Amino acid sequence: MAFDHTFLVDALGEEQVSTGESAREEHSADWATDAEWVTPEPVLPDVVVYPTTTEEVAAVLAGATERDVPVTPYAAGTSLEGNPVPAHGGISMNLTRMDEVLDVRPGDFQIDVEPGVMGPTIEEVAGKHGLSFPPLPSSGDISTIGGMIANGASGMQTVKYGEVADWVLELEVVLADGSVITAGSKAVKTSSGYNLRDLLVGSEGTLGVVTRATLELAGRPRQIKGGRVIFSNLADASAAVTDVVQSGVDVAKIELIDAESARISNAYTGADLPDAPMVFLEFHADHGIDEEVAFCQSIVESHDPVAFELAPEERMDDLWEARKDLAFALATYDPEMRPLHPGDVTVPISEYGPLMEYAKSVGEEYGLMVPCFGHAGDGNIHYSVMVDPDDEEELARGEEVYAAIVERAIEVGGTATGEHGIGQGKREYMVAEHGEASVEAMRRIKRALDPTDTLNPGKIFPETADGERVRDRTATGNDLS
Amino acid sequence: MAFDHTFLVDALGEEQVSTGESAREEHSADWATDAEWVTPEPVLPDVVVYPTTTEEVAAVLAGATERDVPVTPYAAGTSLEGNPVPAHGGISMNLTRMDEVLDVRPGDFQIDVEPGVMGPTIEEVAGKHGLSFPPLPSSGDISTIGGMIANGASGMQTVKYGEVADWVLELEVVLADGSVITAGSKAVKTSSGYNLRDLLVGSEGTLGVVTRATLELAGRPRQIKGGRVIFSNLADASAAVTDVVQSGVDVAKIELIDAESARISNAYTGADLPDAPMVFLEFHADHGIDEEVAFCQSIVESHDPVAFELAPEERMDDLWEARKDLAFALATYDPEMRPLHPGDVTVPISEYGPLMEYAKSVGEEYGLMVPCFGHAGDGNIHYSVMVDPDDEEELARGEEVYAAIVERAIEVGGTATGEHGIGQGKREYMVAEHGEASVEAMRRIKRALDPTDTLNPGKIFPETADGERVRDRTATGNDLS
Numbered sequence: 035m036a037f038d039h040t041f042l043v044d045a046l047g048e049e050q051v052s053t054g055e056s057a058r059e060e061h062s063a064d065w066a067t068d069a070e071w072v073t074p075e076p077v078l079p080d081v082v083v084y085p086t087t088t089e090e091v092a093a094v095l096a097g098a099t100e101r102d103v104p105v106t107p108y109a110a111g112t113s114l115e116g117n118p119v120p121a122h123g124g125i126s127m128n129l130t131r132m133d134e135v136l137d138v139r140p141g142d143f144q145i146d147v148e149p150g151v152m153g154p155t156i157e158e159v160a161g162k163h164g165l166s167f168p169p170l171p172s173s174g175d176i177s178t179i180g181g182m183i184a185n186g187a188s189g190m191q192t193v194k195y196g197e198v199a200d201w202v203l204e205l206e207v208v209l210a211d212g213s214v215i216t217a218g219s220k221a222v223k224t225s226s227g228y229n230l231r232d233l234l235v236g237s238e239g240t241l242g243v244v245t246r247a248t249l250e251l252a253g254r255p256r257q258i259k260g261g262r263v264i265f266s267n268l269a270d271a272s273a274a275v276t277d278v279v280q281s282g283v284d285v286a287k288i289e290l291i292d293a294e295s296a297r298i299s300n301a302y303t304g305a306d307l308p309d310a311p312m313v314f315l316e317f318h319a320d321h322g323i324d325e326e327v328a329f330c331q332s333i334v335e336s337h338d339p340v341a342f343e344l345a346p347e348e349r350m351d352d353l354w355e356a357r358k359d360l361a362f363a364l365a366t367y368d369p370e371m372r373p374l375h376p377g378d379v380t381v382p383i384s385e386y387g388p389l390m391e392y393a394k395s396v397g398e399e400y401g402l403m404v405p406c407f408g409h410a411g412d413g414n415i416h417y418s419v420m421v422d423p424d425d426e427e428e429l430a431r432g433e434e435v436y437a438a439i440v441e442r443a444i445e446v447g448g449t450a451t452g453e454h455g456i457g458q459g460k461r462e463y464m465v466a467e468h469g470e471a472s473v474e475a476m477r478r479i480k481r482a483l484d485p486t487d488t489l490n491p492g493k494i495f496p497e498t499a500d501g502e503r504v505r506d507r508t509a510t511g512n513d514l515s
Numbered sequence: 516m517a518f519d520h521t522f523l524v525d526a527l528g529e530e531q532v533s534t535g536e537s538a539r540e541e542h543s544a545d546w547a548t549d550a551e552w553v554t555p556e557p558v559l560p561d562v563v564v565y566p567t568t569t570e571e572v573a574a575v576l577a578g579a580t581e582r583d584v585p586v587t588p589y590a591a592g593t594s595l596e597g598n599p600v601p602a603h604g605g606i607s608m609n610l611t612r613m614d615e616v617l618d619v620r621p622g623d624f625q626i627d628v629e630p631g632v633m634g635p636t637i638e639e640v641a642g643k644h645g646l647s648f649p650p651l652p653s654s655g656d657i658s659t660i661g662g663m664i665a666n667g668a669s670g671m672q673t674v675k676y677g678e679v680a681d682w683v684l685e686l687e688v689v690l691a692d693g694s695v696i697t698a699g700s701k702a703v704k705t706s707s708g709y710n711l712r713d714l715l716v717g718s719e720g721t722l723g724v725v726t727r728a729t730l731e732l733a734g735r736p737r738q739i740k741g742g743r744v745i746f747s748n749l750a751d752a753s754a755a756v757t758d759v760v761q762s763g764v765d766v767a768k769i770e771l772i773d774a775e776s777a778r779i780s781n782a783y784t785g786a787d788l789p790d791a792p793m794v795f796l797e798f799h800a801d802h803g804i805d806e807e808v809a810f811c812q813s814i815v816e817s818h819d820p821v822a823f824e825l826a827p828e829e830r831m832d833d834l835w836e837a838r839k840d841l842a843f844a845l846a847t848y849d850p851e852m853r854p855l856h857p858g859d860v861t862v863p864i865s866e867y868g869p870l871m872e873y874a875k876s877v878g879e880e881y882g883l884m885v886p887c888f889g890h891a892g893d894g895n896i897h898y899s900v901m902v903d904p905d906d907e908e909e910l911a912r913g914e915e916v917y918a919a920i921v922e923r924a925i926e927v928g929g930t931a932t933g934e935h936g937i938g939q940g941k942r943e944y945m946v947a948e949h950g951e952a953s954v955e956a957m958r959r960i961k962r963a964l965d966p967t968d969t970l971n972p973g974k975i976f977p978e979t980a981d982g983e984r985v986r987d988r989t990a991t992g993n994d995l996s
Contacts, residue, residue: 215950463707
């Protein structure tokens with residue numbers, strides 16, 4: 035080990051510090067980086083710590099900053115851009131033992147949680163009061179709230195209810211020097227000082243470690259209905275989605291899968307469905323849901339659907355099966371044809387159809403299958419470039435296809451990453467998307483709050499030729515060479 | 516003048532630079548500070564500039580930072596905490612000549628505007644496409660979008676649609692050194708890099724000057740209804756509001772005025788209404804508005820209302836008159852009894868009733884009238900401590916009442932300022948609300964983006980004993996003593 039880790043044992047005790055091979059291995063990768071054909075590679079931390087209190091998090095960070103040892107927060111490891119990979123080694127800080135629901139105040143629609151609380155626990159506690167946490171991501175069942183906040187997550191219901199960020203009221207956060215701050219307010223609105231809360235949400239553990247979150251909850255809708263529409267071609271399907279959004283239909287979910295995704299999904303589920311583009315719908319309302327569904331249907335009908343099926347809440351799972359199992363279907367489709375890291379671009383809705391077409395055409399041009407799906411109502415396209423992982427040339431071609439789609443999304447006013455974050459995988463697009471001056475402003479903020487680049491180094495900021503970290507050269511106390 | 520302003524004339528031309536007495540006077544105060552009995556006092560800038568392009572804004576800022584001259588952005592001057600008062604003199608930057616609507620993309624629900632565009636222009640352009648900008652503040656008719664963004668504004672419809680911040684997609688911002696950044700995305704969701712956008716919104720021109728904003732627009736609701744409920748006492752009225760919110764009624768506006776506000780308003784409008792607490796309601800829906808209104812009414816009825824009246828959209832103005840004219844009624848009520856600076860605290864909804872009671876009781880205790888009103892559904896209380904402006908002792912008592920209410924709001928988990936910002940008036944509450952470590956984190960961000968404290972010095976951060984500005988002592992190039 036490159037440093038003496040006794041300060042960790044002194045602060046946390048033996049039980050909460052591990053240098054064992056399996057613990058280090060477990061914290062070396064996330065879902066994106068654990069496939070061997072995907073770069074970047076997993077990186078072993080020197081040591082894994084399991085704090086249980088804010089004070090312990092603060093002690094680790096203060097000690098690590100003093101000793102110039104990197105600290106990378108880790109939770110469920112379900113991220114998809116290498117976000118919690120300890121790229122520069124050091125300490126992996128596992129936050130899953132901080133998993134208490136601290137308080138629930140149904141009259142204020144608020145719940146206070148520690149960062150390791152998982153999505154289903156929030157839903158269970160909220161559900162006892164007839165409430166819900168609407169912005170959970172698709173991985174919400176197996177992800178922690180701390181990870182969702184760190185990565186700026188969103189999900190299927192974002193089209194109606196917004197992102198996780200929109201449901202965070204207040205955060206307790208430990209900064210790199212061990213100081214503990216509170217960001218945001220338990221009041222539903224405030225204009226008091228800088229909005230540190232939304233700066234910290236989505237900062238991927240590079241600015242601080244969330245140790246407590248006050249979340250807003252929502253009442254559950256009184257009426258729920260689901261729908262599935264099958265189209266004969268992608269142009270009709272994406273035009274229908276765009277038209278539904280532009281007409282202002284109140285949808286709670288609107289997902290599209292293309293014909294290739296449908297084929298892969300149908301093979302996996304064994305469903306008797308055509309291998310054709312499909313749109314999945316969900317509607318929430320307190321009154322008049324049938325009018326809203328009818329309004330939606332009238333719009334969809336003008337785009338030549340092959341079939342439009344509706345289901346009450348209790349039969350919705352069947353209708354949605356092809357969408358719900360898609361990620362697993364893709365991952366296990368064919369050992370000789372595996373998905374590259376999952377694509378996640380988002381564009382203004384008017385660019386949604388054209389970008390879908392572009393993704394398919396660039397795949398054809400390069401002779402690769404590129405199944406597309408995603409949270410269509412937000413203009414969010416997920417795509418998997420399918421490659422033979424043993425074929426170096428095909429892997430390289432796959433990377434070109436992957437990159438071309440990201441670049442096009444940025445060109446048309448979109449973002450390189452709708453909900454997966456930058457992590458390691460999207461760093462090279464930061465300047466193209468935001469411009470050099472904006473990235474430099476982010477760097478200045480990083481240096482102001484974490485001058486030694488202790489927290490999650492090697493993420494978000496574009497890699498430099500010499501692999502340099504984002505250091506404040508005027509920071510005192512350590513040799514930053 | 517303390518500095519040679521020829522660099523401004525060189526950059527902008529004579530027409531866009533003024534050192535005239537009336538221009539300087541006009542930029543010395545906002546709505547809060549132009550009353551002579553209110554502290555802090557107006558401060559004259561040395562010079563006023565009127566840029567018309569991003570490049571001109573950048574030239575002024577780069578030149579001013581180089582010369583260590585403060586720059587304070589100014590727009591319509593409707594703010595209420597001295598936010599655009601040039602507290603340290605220097606340059607007042609008037610942005611009202613940048614008032615073009617640059618583009619509207621109804622298919623994406625987006626509009627691109629310059630910072631000097633006023634609320635009604637946005638509504639007019641959006642309205643041509645059946646769209647609207649829902650979060651406009653009460654002063655939206657006479658305020659600029661740049662001012663609303665800078666101050667983190669919100670309004671009557673925030674209870675349903677959120678704050679201005681929630682409707683800003685992308686900003687072009689000039690930093691103190693003249694660099695131009697883009698923050699946010701035209702995609703409706705992104706997890707790409709730090710959220711500079713929401714850091715800049717509400718930063719009151721202390722971190723950068725907004726030169727372009729892409730706003731999101733909303734479809735107009737198909738059904739609108741209004742309501743007014745009269746209660747015999749404040750406890751019933753605030754309990755009804757709390758119950759409506761906690762029951763999840765879908766209200767677009769829910770405003771409360773107390774009996775004193777009602778009396779002042781009735782005197783002003785000449786309306787034949789009791790001087791009693793009233794709640795004003797507005798409902799928006801696409802379907803089923805009558806069911807929602809009935810649901811609301813069933814909840815309100817359990818709190819002993821004296822009268823519950825409903826109105827269709829076209830007759831709503833009459834019903835709402837007492838609320839709409841209240842600010843003017845208060846300001847002109849009695850020359851010998853004037854409102855101190857307007858209070859604006861927000862608390863979790865469960866604390867709303869108790870805080871209203873507290874505000875009334877502390878007023879009684881100090882023998883002063885404290886009319887309360889505000890955006891009740893958000894837990895937002897506006898209050899005016901009425902004082903004889905010529906009575907020094909009463910002014911001092913008034914300040915005590917004002918402060919006691921802010922302090923109580925913070926104690927119960929609320930914020931010192933729901934929508935007026937910190938400006939000069941609320942600086943002393945920053946540490947009480949956020950804690951010293953959080954305020955220090957804000958200071959570090961300020962120093963990182965504006966090391967010379969060029970932009971709007973003397974705002975947000977607590978005043979120091981020596982009136983020191985927030986300087987980065989390591990910043991080079993200027994004498995920062």
